Amino acid sequence: MNAPDPLPAAMSVIAPQIAPRPVPPALIEALRERFGERCSTAAAVREQHGRDESPFDVPPPEAVVFAESNEDVADAVRLAARHEVPVIPYGAGSSLEGHLLAVQGGISIDLSRMNRVLAVHAEDLTATVQAGVTRTQLNAAIRDTGLFFPIDPGADASIGGMTATRASGTNAVRYGTMRENVLGLTVVTASGEIVRTGTRARKSSAGYDLTRLFVGSEGTLGIMTEITVRLYPHPEAISAAICSFPTLAAAVQTTIQIIQLGVPIARCELLDTNAVRAVNRHDRLSLREGPMLLMEFHGTPASVKEQAELVQEIAREHGGEDFEWATTPEERTRLWTARHHAYLAALQMKPGCRAVTTDACVPISRLADCLLATIDEADAAGLPYFVVGHVGDGNFHMGYLIDPARPEERELAEDLNRRLVARAIGLEGTCTGEHGIGLHKMGFLREEAGDGAIALMRAVKHALDPKNIMNPGKIFPW
Amino acid sequence: MNAPDPLPAAMSVIAPQIAPRPVPPALIEALRERFGERCSTAAAVREQHGRDESPFDVPPPEAVVFAESNEDVADAVRLAARHEVPVIPYGAGSSLEGHLLAVQGGISIDLSRMNRVLAVHAEDLTATVQAGVTRTQLNAAIRDTGLFFPIDPGADASIGGMTATRASGTNAVRYGTMRENVLGLTVVTASGEIVRTGTRARKSSAGYDLTRLFVGSEGTLGIMTEITVRLYPHPEAISAAICSFPTLAAAVQTTIQIIQLGVPIARCELLDTNAVRAVNRHDRLSLREGPMLLMEFHGTPASVKEQAELVQEIAREHGGEDFEWATTPEERTRLWTARHHAYLAALQMKPGCRAVTTDACVPISRLADCLLATIDEADAAGLPYFVVGHVGDGNFHMGYLIDPARPEERELAEDLNRRLVARAIGLEGTCTGEHGIGLHKMGFLREEAGDGAIALMRAVKHALDPKNIMNPGKIFPW
Numbered sequence: 033m034n035a036p037d038p039l040p041a042a043m044s045v046i047a048p049q050i051a052p053r054p055v056p057p058a059l060i061e062a063l064r065e066r067f068g069e070r071c072s073t074a075a076a077v078r079e080q081h082g083r084d085e086s087p088f089d090v091p092p093p094e095a096v097v098f099a100e101s102n103e104d105v106a107d108a109v110r111l112a113a114r115h116e117v118p119v120i121p122y123g124a125g126s127s128l129e130g131h132l133l134a135v136q137g138g139i140s141i142d143l144s145r146m147n148r149v150l151a152v153h154a155e156d157l158t159a160t161v162q163a164g165v166t167r168t169q170l171n172a173a174i175r176d177t178g179l180f181f182p183i184d185p186g187a188d189a190s191i192g193g194m195t196a197t198r199a200s201g202t203n204a205v206r207y208g209t210m211r212e213n214v215l216g217l218t219v220v221t222a223s224g225e226i227v228r229t230g231t232r233a234r235k236s237s238a239g240y241d242l243t244r245l246f247v248g249s250e251g252t253l254g255i256m257t258e259i260t261v262r263l264y265p266h267p268e269a270i271s272a273a274i275c276s277f278p279t280l281a282a283a284v285q286t287t288i289q290i291i292q293l294g295v296p297i298a299r300c301e302l303l304d305t306n307a308v309r310a311v312n313r314h315d316r317l318s319l320r321e322g323p324m325l326l327m328e329f330h331g332t333p334a335s336v337k338e339q340a341e342l343v344q345e346i347a348r349e350h351g352g353e354d355f356e357w358a359t360t361p362e363e364r365t366r367l368w369t370a371r372h373h374a375y376l377a378a379l380q381m382k383p384g385c386r387a388v389t390t391d392a393c394v395p396i397s398r399l400a401d402c403l404l405a406t407i408d409e410a411d412a413a414g415l416p417y418f419v420v421g422h423v424g425d426g427n428f429h430m431g432y433l434i435d436p437a438r439p440e441e442r443e444l445a446e447d448l449n450r451r452l453v454a455r456a457i458g459l460e461g462t463c464t465g466e467h468g469i470g471l472h473k474m475g476f477l478r479e480e481a482g483d484g485a486i487a488l489m490r491a492v493k494h495a496l497d498p499k500n501i502m503n504p505g506k507i508f509p510w
Numbered sequence: 511m512n513a514p515d516p517l518p519a520a521m522s523v524i525a526p527q528i529a530p531r532p533v534p535p536a537l538i539e540a541l542r543e544r545f546g547e548r549c550s551t552a553a554a555v556r557e558q559h560g561r562d563e564s565p566f567d568v569p570p571p572e573a574v575v576f577a578e579s580n581e582d583v584a585d586a587v588r589l590a591a592r593h594e595v596p597v598i599p600y601g602a603g604s605s606l607e608g609h610l611l612a613v614q615g616g617i618s619i620d621l622s623r624m625n626r627v628l629a630v631h632a633e634d635l636t637a638t639v640q641a642g643v644t645r646t647q648l649n650a651a652i653r654d655t656g657l658f659f660p661i662d663p664g665a666d667a668s669i670g671g672m673t674a675t676r677a678s679g680t681n682a683v684r685y686g687t688m689r690e691n692v693l694g695l696t697v698v699t700a701s702g703e704i705v706r707t708g709t710r711a712r713k714s715s716a717g718y719d720l721t722r723l724f725v726g727s728e729g730t731l732g733i734m735t736e737i738t739v740r741l742y743p744h745p746e747a748i749s750a751a752i753c754s755f756p757t758l759a760a761a762v763q764t765t766i767q768i769i770q771l772g773v774p775i776a777r778c779e780l781l782d783t784n785a786v787r788a789v790n791r792h793d794r795l796s797l798r799e800g801p802m803l804l805m806e807f808h809g810t811p812a813s814v815k816e817q818a819e820l821v822q823e824i825a826r827e828h829g830g831e832d833f834e835w836a837t838t839p840e841e842r843t844r845l846w847t848a849r850h851h852a853y854l855a856a857l858q859m860k861p862g863c864r865a866v867t868t869d870a871c872v873p874i875s876r877l878a879d880c881l882l883a884t885i886d887e888a889d890a891a892g893l894p895y896f897v898v899g900h901v902g903d904g905n906f907h908m909g910y911l912i913d914p915a916r917p918e919e920r921e922l923a924e925d926l927n928r929r930l931v932a933r934a935i936g937l938e939g940t941c942t943g944e945h946g947i948g949l950h951k952m953g954f955l956r957e958e959a960g961d962g963a964i965a966l967m968r969a970v971k972h973a974l975d976p977k978n979i980m981n982p983g984k985i986f987p988w
Binding site for chain 2: 094153155156157158197198199200204208209211212221225226227228230231232233234235236237238239240241242244245247248249253264265269281288291292293294331334336338391393394395396397398425426427457460461462463464465466467468469473476480481482484485486487488489491492493494495496507508
């Protein structure tokens with residue numbers, strides 16, 4: 033538990049910290065022997081596994097292994113461990129913070145073929161899936177049970193990747209995040225052992241909470257290959273509504289009051305005018321182009337009605353108007369699909385652009401302070417941006433649209449993000465509500481957690497991965 | 511991550527595994543110099559800190575330090591670390607599994623004077639308390655805010671102790687356990703550093719979940735001195751009801767259906783006939799002496815009414831009768847106080863007895879199988895017992911009343927417990943829903959988690975406490 037090595041002052045854009053470790057031909061040969069055509073070194077395959085949604089350019093992994101079982105993963109890790117070569121798990125490739133980039137070289141283990149729903153225990157409200165199952169695939173598989181899995185990050189991410197980043201999404205305000213919804217795991221450790229954590233009981237006091245130690249560990253402590261998650265009964269009644277506000281502040285104040293009153297709202301999403309405009313164009317909608325809350329209520333018909341009435345009253349007090357209801361499942365799906373498209377829709381507002389996305393999350397009472405000051409700064413900076421937010425959780429994303437050919441735009445966006453993160457931490461919040469640290473936020477984590485907590489994390493990492501082969505160079509420096 | 515050393519076959523009753531480590535006079539002297547009269551070696555004080563509610567007899571700690579600040583705890587740990595002497599945190603002394611016994615000698619750090627509520631952020635539904643604050647003290651301190659803290663183990667435990675054992679209680683079915691309700695911690699590490707984990711944001715993806723690594727670690731990784739917890743608005747309406755059933759099976763089936771239908775019931779407690787009888791006598795109640803569910807509904811008046819009607823319907827289908835309502839706060843308090851007295855009340859049914867208490871928790875669909883088979887075994891064994899259960903979580907406690915002077919009764923009770931735990935694990939459940947492992951369940955943890963998971967836990971322990979001074983000899987062997 034020594035103090036971590038000094039970090040560069042500005043860690044928000046990170047170059048690989050150390051030179052990639054060589055991948056000896058003997059390892060590639062051994063992988064080919066074990067996996068045949070399921071081990072690829074083709075340039076196109078490597079390139080595909082060397083990128084996520086982050087804006088970093090890093091050389092791709094040296095090889096990609098397509099795993100189909102726990103034993104495949106364990107064997108690949110054991111072979112890599114023998115040669116002290118990094119292994120990086122790959123799910124759907126939708127991470128945002130450079131999680132799957134081979135910054136220290138190594139091989140990628142693609143889990144997308146581990147896509148079987150292993151067990152659905154509808155009577156216990158649990159399911160066990162392989163890590164490559166995506167959230168929409170799980171929901172399709174349980175459609176007939178009357179249950180659903182609520183966690184919905186923007187992308188159709190894999191459950192494994194969502195577990196690794198402690199993902200959440202629009203339903204977290206009511207149903208929690210992956211932290212609350214993973215009951216147990218199968219993990220391949222750094223030495224290639226297959227270990228199970230947790231049980232299917234709803235609660236347990238049996239020893240260290242290994243499950244939650246792995247949830248959010250971004251592949252740095254082991255590879256999660258099977259995940260047991262909680263499911264929920266489809267509510268008897270669902271009602272979605274949109275409400276426009278005269279100002280962003282009014283929308284945020286409405287949200288704060290909803291949460292403080294304990295309304296069990298299922299979704300409470302903010303879109304700023306720019307996001308609404310982008311979504312209108314992308315999904316051919318005709319939403320009123322102003323700050324908007326997109327809400328959903330779950331419960332019995334009577335309880336949904338009560339929640340909706342109370343929220344309408346609060347919204348009215350803040351000048352909310354145009355309360356529009358989506359009553360049919362089709363209308364609701366159309367609305368939430370549009371919400372999930374917001375990121376892509378916004379990208380299309382500035383052709384050829386990329387987005388620098390922020391992820392601050394603060395205590396609900398600090399949300400207005402945090403968000404409005406951030407908007408002021410963004411307006412003053414003159415960079416195009418949009419705002420979408422899981423504001424019921426105190427979490428919002430600024431998306432700064434930058435021209436990748438103009439480094440000064442990237443730097444400006446990063447600078448705005450640095451100021452936002454400092455503000456969020458000052459307000460007792462976090463630099464990342466749901467995206468994770470990856471490469472991008474390593475400096476922020478140190479600001480937020482402090483050297484003492486980082487030292488504890490490093491001690492855990494060194495104990496569980498003494499050769500530093502599990503997705504090295506992420507979260508904090510070795 | 512080597513395999514753990516072999517354990518004795520029957521670890522359910524444990525003798526100290528290794529001889530107590532000597533406490534050198536120099537340490538006592540240094541503690542006296544630093545803490546003055548707040549360091550005691552008086553026999554009575556040591557005895558008091560060498561016992562909890564478990565049935566083990568172990569020599570007490572060599573000294574007790576009464577800490578009043580983080581710095582006190584840090585200094586005491588640093589001094590102990592210098593001499594490689596064990597330190598054992600002490601809160602309210604209400605743990606059940608031998609957590610605070612000085613099985614390897616050492617000193618006790620009493621946190622009961624760290625009893626200040628440091629901050630109440632009503633607008634964010636959070637509070638930060640020192641570890642010695644008890645659950646009733648916290649609720650008294652926030653009475654005027656309209657908020658409450660829901661976690662309620664039987665005893666008026668300290669929030670620090672509840673965090674250390676990942677406690678829950680009667681409200682967990684709706685509000686979760688300490689796992690879900692601790693947002694952040696101040697921890698004194700094994701090297702005597704003061705480290706903060708987590709933030710006040712509702713969710714975060716910032717690095718390893720140190721908070722939840724410490725929650726449930728039973729003082730073996732560090733001493734938690736400050737805890738930030740979630741609070742909840744007092745529901746607009748609360749309604750409590752008792753319902754008697756012709757059989758225990760009928761009560762359990764009713765519970766299973768309530769949970770499977772997703773009724774947001776706030777409390778769903780089972781008492782068997784023996785427990786009802788004991789409570790009647792102890793609290794001068796006149797409850798009908800048969801298997802009983804004790805329930806509570808939280809929400810708006812309309813939603814409470816809906817929940818209650820649905821549950822009544824389910825109960826009726828299973829022969830439930832005598833649905834009696836406690837409508838005034840006084841009646842409710844009387845009922846729940848009686849429930850919290852069940853353990854003490856049962857002890858009084860057999861003067862001079864002690865209770866061997868079990869804590870299995872299983873997936874809800876397995877609850878009937880698990881509980882009824884256990885009851886059959888208990889009836890066949892002929893030992894007096896009672897059953898209380900947080901059955902909405904699939905968690906129940908058998909209390910076997912034994913004569914401490916008759917070792918064969920203890921052995922019989924332990925044997926019944928072993929069979930229960932094996933059954934619960936076979937049903938994908940856990941050996942402990944809320945009491946923790948302590949000394950008593952070390953063998954069970956190994957059965958449940960397996961050598962691979964134990965190896966991971968040990969690796970974490972060795973990394974964070976390399977001298978093995980933090981409450982050594984608990985959860986798993988070093």
